Amino acid sequence: xxxxxxMGDPALGAAVFKKCQSCHQVGDQxxxxxxPQLNDILGRTAGGLEGAKYSKSMIQxxxxxxxxxxxxxxxxxxxPKSLVAKTRMSFRGLKDPEDRANxxxxxxxxxxxxxxxSNMQExxxxxxxxxxxxVLAMVGDAEYGEYLSSECLTCHQSSGSNDGIPGITAWxxxxxxxxxxxxxxxxxxxxxxxxxxxxxxxxxxxxxxxxFSDLE
Numbered sequence: 001x002x003x004x005x006x007m008g009d010p011a012l013g014a015a016v017f018k019k020c021q022s023c024h025q026v027g028d029q030x031x032x033x034x035x036p037q038l039n040d041i042l043g044r045t046a047g048g049l050e051g052a053k054y055s056k057s058m059i060q061x062x063x064x065x066x067x068x069x070x071x072x073x074x075x076x077x078x079x080p081k082s083l084v085a086k087t088r089m090s091f092r093g094l095k096d097p098e099d100r101a102n103x104x105x106x107x108x109x110x111x112x113x114x115x116x117x118s119n120m121q122e123x124x125x126x127x128x129x130x131x132x133x134x135v136l137a138m139v140g141d142a143e144y145g146e147y148l149s150s151e152c153l154t155c156h157q158s159s160g161s162n163d164g165i166p167g168i169t170a171w172x173x174x175x176x177x178x179x180x181x182x183x184x185x186x187x188x189x190x191x192x193x194x195x196x197x198x199x200x201x202x203x204x205x206x207x208x209x210x211x212f213s214d215l216e
Contacts, residue, residue: 008098009193013106016099020091026110035089042111044068046084057086073107074100131181136174138206145211148204151196158215169215176209 017026023035030037036052046066047059061084066072076083077100079093094100156168168176183197184205197205 008101008103008105008108010102010105010109013102013104016094016103017106019094020103023089023091026107038107039110041068041073041107042070046072053088055084055086055088058084058088070104070108073104077103130185131178135181135202135206136177138177138202140173140203140206140208140210142207142210142214144204145207145209148200148208149211152208152212168212171209171213173206173209173213176212177205180205180208 020035020038023033024038025031025033026038026041030039032049032052034053036049036054044067045062046068047054047062066084068076072083074097077094080087080089080091094103152168158169159167171179180197180200183193184200186194200208
């Protein structure tokens with residue numbers, strides 16, 4: 001089996017999660033549906049969520065010690081029936097290790113834990129990032145940010161739409177700066193964003209943060 005590796009990108013994982021959402025919910029007000037809701041999935045005993053419907057084999061797997069970690073989720077997502085032979089989940093699995101890493105990163109953002117802050121999904125907050133406080137204190141020039149924004153807007157939409165690629169408008173400036181530096185420090189894994197952020201100075205990131213924070 002090819003194992004998923006790295007932190008994954010929760011924003012890309014949100015797109016992968018569309019494959020799951022006919023049966024599972026995650027986030028605020030998530031409820032059990034055909035499958036259990038997936039908030040706090042990391043650290044949960046398999047088959048152990050009260051009110052959810054499980055196969056006997058999944059409940060037994062939990063009794064046998066199966067706990068959802070990033071490694072066990074990776075194995076299950078790659079081939080559910082290989083890990084729990086008679087699971088009710090009919091999903092055939094995600095064969096691409098990068099898709100699995102991104103999906104796990106997305107689910108991690110809804111789990112408690114050292115890097116599980118719920119807002120990590122979009123903003124990068126909760127990631128262990130080394131950032132001088134003076135960088136966060138910079139006041140960006142929004143007009144300069146608009147000048148710089150053309151490359152961003154070749155992918156992201158100025159309307160803020162999340163159609164395939166997450167919207168970046170109306171973000172708090174601090175969240176934007178943290179997310180960009182997370183790419184710059186290669187803590188977040190998207191290679192294109194790492195390249196784009198790596199080209200930008202602290203002043204340019206602050207300017208873009210100021211520009212996009214004012215867009216609605």
